[in-house]
Amino acid sequence: xxxxxxxxxxAATVAxxxxxxxxxxxxxxxxxxxxxxxVLCTPTDTGLSELSGLAVSxxxxxxxxxxxxxxxxxxxxxxxxxxxxxxxxxxxxxxxDLDSTADGTLWxxxxxxxxxxxxxxxxxxxxxxxxxxxTHPLSYPDGAHDAEALLIQNDGLPVIxxxxxxxxxxxxxxxxxxxxxxxxxxxxxPLSKVGHLQFTPTTTPGGxxxxxxxxAVTGGAxxxxxxxxxxxxxxDVYLYLAPDGDVVKALSTRAxxxxxxxxxxxxxxxxxxxxxxxxxxxxxxxxxPPLKILRGATAIAESGAGTGSMGSxxxxxx
Numbered sequence: 001x002x003x004x005x006x007x008x009x010x011a012a013t014v015a016x017x018x019x020x021x022x023x024x025x026x027x028x029x030x031x032x033x034x035x036x037x038x039v040l041c042t043p044t045d046t047g048l049s050e051l052s053g054l055a056v057s058x059x060x061x062x063x064x065x066x067x068x069x070x071x072x073x074x075x076x077x078x079x080x081x082x083x084x085x086x087x088x089x090x091x092x093x094x095x096x097d098l099d100s101t102a103d104g105t106l107w108x109x110x111x112x113x114x115x116x117x118x119x120x121x122x123x124x125x126x127x128x129x130x131x132x133x134x135t136h137p138l139s140y141p142d143g144a145h146d147a148e149a150l151l152i153q154n155d156g157l158p159v160i161x162x163x164x165x166x167x168x169x170x171x172x173x174x175x176x177x178x179x180x181x182x183x184x185x186x187x188x189x190p191l192s193k194v195g196h197l198q199f200t201p202t203t204t205p206g207g208x209x210x211x212x213x214x215x216a217v218t219g220g221a222x223x224x225x226x227x228x229x230x231x232x233x234x235x236d237v238y239l240y241l242a243p244d245g246d247v248v249k250a251l252s253t254r255a256x257x258x259x260x261x262x263x264x265x266x267x268x269x270x271x272x273x274x275x276x277x278x279x280x281x282x283x284x285x286x287x288x289p290p291l292k293i294l295r296g297a298t299a300i301a302e303s304g305a306g307t308g309s310m311g312s313x314x315x316x317x318x
Contacts (some may be wrong), residue, residue, distance in 0.1 A: 007071060032094070033302060036293035037145055037261045040278060041080035048074060050281040053098030054270040055106055062098060062106055062128065063268070063280065067120070073106065073128065080291055090124055090133035094235050096148035096267070097219055101156060104128070111151035111160060116144040120188040123150070123158060123180060136183035140172065140191050148267060149220035149231060153246050156180050159247045161197065161231060167215030171195030171251055173238035199233065204259040207234025207264060208284055218267040222247060228301040230277060232269045235260055237277065239301035256304040261292050275299065
């Protein structure tokens with residue numbers, strides 16, 4: 001068991017014990033979507049055992065591991081085979097998500113902080129063609145947070161969602177709503193808390209810890225047209241409509257919950273160019289699991305979100 005896995009298990013155990021005395025909810029019971037994920041392909045390169053982030057850019061799929069395996073990025077072909085490894089070329093602490101912008105830049109979310117001790121976190125812009133990296137430090141206004149989900153609006157605004165085993169996650173953006181392309185490289189850009197999400201437990205199987213893992217946000221993605229937002233836990237994915245491209249506002253609405261396919265430690269999620277959703281998981285002491293695909297995910301959101309299945313968020317600006 002890795003140090004991260006021990007930390008995950010310890011944190012989740014504490015969360016389960018706390019949940020015995022804390023009422024979590026105030027939300028309507030989620031209705032499961034009448035759909036499921038299919039197998040896309042199965043990686044074979046053991047360098048992907050710690051898979052934590054996926055991104056599709058220019059029809060190419062990229063993958064990265066988290067702490068200890070986040071110094072290089074894999075480019076995958078249509079069968080999940082690694083066609084090349086590219087060194088990040090910049091210091092990393094704990095990359096927990098991967099995103100991309102329309103100009104082809106990959107964005108490494110170096111935002112993991114299991115022990116909540118970091119004075120700053122970072123977004124690393126990476127050009128996969130030239131293998132050049134630029135680090136942009138960020139600082140929270142209220143102390144350290146552990147986070148694993150990065151969402152980037154089509155206008156470049158980065159949105160970070162924290163991880164909590166009791167389901168209470170917070171939403172942060174740069175205080176001055178700076179685009180990722182304009183973030184400072186020398187001093188940390190101040191973040192501002194702009195929202196609060198409260199997830200409730202589900203019965204979906206999967207993840208390293210039963211119960212608490214169903215409420216811990218482990219990844220995020222925005223559709224290529226910017227109108228659908230996905231947040232995942234170890235066991236479920238939540239789809240939010242963002243018709244005007246405003247991710248923060250979308251997270252204040254109800255979402256549709258789609259159960260994930262019993263992954264051992266699922267942390268990666270991304271949209272492809274067709275609006276399908278691709279999910280990936282760490283191996284977690286077993287064989288490399290397949291990547292799974294939810295076809296027509298954006299259409300599912302458009303047909304079901306906002307009609308009452310799963311709440312997540314009570315407010316923005318809190």
